[in-house]
Amino acid sequence: MASFIKGLELDKEDLRGKLFALKEEAGSDDSFCLSCLMWQCLSKQDSGLLLLAAQRPFNHYYHVGMKLGYNLMSQSKRAVVLELGKAFCGGSDDELFADIGTGKDDALKGLFLGLKRRLEELKSQYRHVYFIVDNLSSLLFLGFTSGQLTTLLHYLRTLADDSVTLVISLQTTQDDEEETRLSAYLCQIADFRLTVAPLRTGSSQDVSGSIELIKKDVSKIESWTNPMLYHYKLSERNVKIFLPGNI
């Protein structure tokens, strides 16, 4: 997993107070990026993790974590996973997800305040907390509009302070206006934009897909670095990042 962080040169950055926008284009899966960031978080003893699992169940993160070398089950104190799916099958009595299926503003308000409270608890115990939302587009399917979710983002971004790294993933489909609008807003406010996409030329045995990374850089006139394009290859327990052509 270090290869992912080093390959993208994220080890040279101070990620505290930063907002990561993780875009998943149709035909690709960005969950390996989230797993790598979770590994990065849990590999340090003074870091905590708050994960809003809006798309996948806890078991997914647990099994991926075991393959990558961390155990979410045994670290439940510093790795808090909030499952949205459980709220629908009655397995969660947390007020965090109250009325979440109604598509009303009050449900999002409650969600934000609940997340804020959980984050404050972790911040009081750990020097650096990774707050990961996987993935925000899932809320579009619960009846919320992109307008409501941009308001949620408007509030969520204020949580990225000196001790918090905020990572928000979403998926984008070209023809979906709601997803496009949400993605545009997230990219506008983010400090890092990471886009995971399939290869334009079709599938390959040596390359699983491409990653484009753009970082905010106020020392440049554009305030952004030039887009850096990487290729990646996924294997059972590893992710290899390389420049196109350098397999």
Add this chain to the structure above:
Amino acid sequence: MIFKQLLSGRQFSSFILIKDNPNHSAHHLLLKIIKDNVEKKNSVHLFNYETPNLSQWEKFTSTPEFVSHSCYHDNWDLKLDGFDPKASSSWASQVSNEEGIFNVVIIDSISLALEDLSLNSVCSQLKALKALNDENHRTQVIGVINTSLTDDDTVAFKEVNRLAESLITLGNLPNSFSLTVQHRKPFGKLMDGAYTVNLDEEKGFVFSEESKTVKGSEDIKPVESSPQVLTTFKLTLDDKEKESRRQVILPYLKTSGGGGGKIIYEPDANDDWDDEDPDDDLEI
């Protein structure tokens, strides 16, 4: 050099719209505008919708000429720190109307303001700011619009752009960080120019002109509508070809220059002369 004139105030524009895009931020251009105006002792008002804090403008916060208005709206009325109460007053009411003061009002950004306010409200507030201009007061509005949020094709962009007198578009030329400027003068004349901009360690924001043209308003047509762009055929002539064309003497002109021409017909022996009136059958 229209861009320099706009920045220096020699060419007054009551509303400058800056169009940025996801890869080209207007941040350094705004820093330059604020710095220039603060140095001239103009009153600069920043309406900040971008961030809940002022960290990116901190070098001006101690300057008396610089007034920042936090507009990070508290839509859900959660009363959290750093958020602006939901029912805040209008832009124009927060700008000084004292005689002799030159106000520069920066809206950063109009696209994010549109997330909180309706298009009607934004347009009427912009009009109110423009209306502050009279013989004794000068107010210049500078608004940033993010194309990723407010596309050129949207009603919001078209309405806001209609109110603007000048449009600065960032990063729309390939291979360099560049900007283009269009300034509509009264009576419809359009001045435009393209510039390459750089960030110098000592001088800060510096720019050099790429080209400049002055056109009449009747020339303002989208380039895409020209048939030349739509086809691979060559439809125009260059100067050399036009000169060659001028040299050609057309066949019917060869004889017309001689003067005094006359047609002489000599009847042939086989000619069939008919003395009857050819229109006889018409009974005229």
